[in-house]
Amino acid sequence: NAGVTQTPKFRILKIGQSMTLQCAQDMNHNYMYWYRQDPGMGLKLIYYSVGAGITDKGEVPNGYNVSRSTTEDFPLRLELAAPSQTSVYFCASRKGQGVGELFFGEGSRLTVL
């Protein structure tokens, strides 16, 4: 199994551009998450989804949007990129509520100049 797959691994954006970070999992997990990781700040939850068609905001949702049209995919969209969105983004999944560990993707390093 591939687990959680994120693309792209690296991307440089100009201020005001938009892009989508892709995330796919093949473990039939219901719950999917997007985190951003900044030095010394740990992981902050951006958005999460408990199943297809259901999404909810995390701690730092501003400037981002998500959708969950299928169980497998959970893309994260950045509209009007800002330097504050320079970060490493991790997608993760797990089977269900209060169940099991999170499985993480390898991360996407985004730089906004």
Add this chain to the structure above:
Amino acid sequence: AQSVSQHNHHVILSEAASLELGCNYSYGGTVNLFWYVQYPGQHLQLLLKYFSGDPLVKGIKGFEAEFIKSKFSFNLRKPSVQWSDTAEYFCAVNAKSSGSARQLTFGSGTQLTVLP
């Protein structure tokens, strides 16, 4: 809402030294607790987890952690560290009930550097 505190931001040890990383959480109900490790340039991997039962849990690579409910703590330990343990360590908590059960909350992380 749940929160996690890791008070040690950076720990430097020599090989063979013993390790203890602190983790405290705030949540009044029942929780699941985790330690994740992130090696340089890699994604987070599960080190160990506590769901219920024996409060002393053993994980991979000789790590263990003890859940002390009265202290809201879940400290990570290893008797003798190796250079290959150099990594960032994250404690995380997941409430077992209520809407916050959907979320895993992470601490800010502890960077461990082991000197050869």
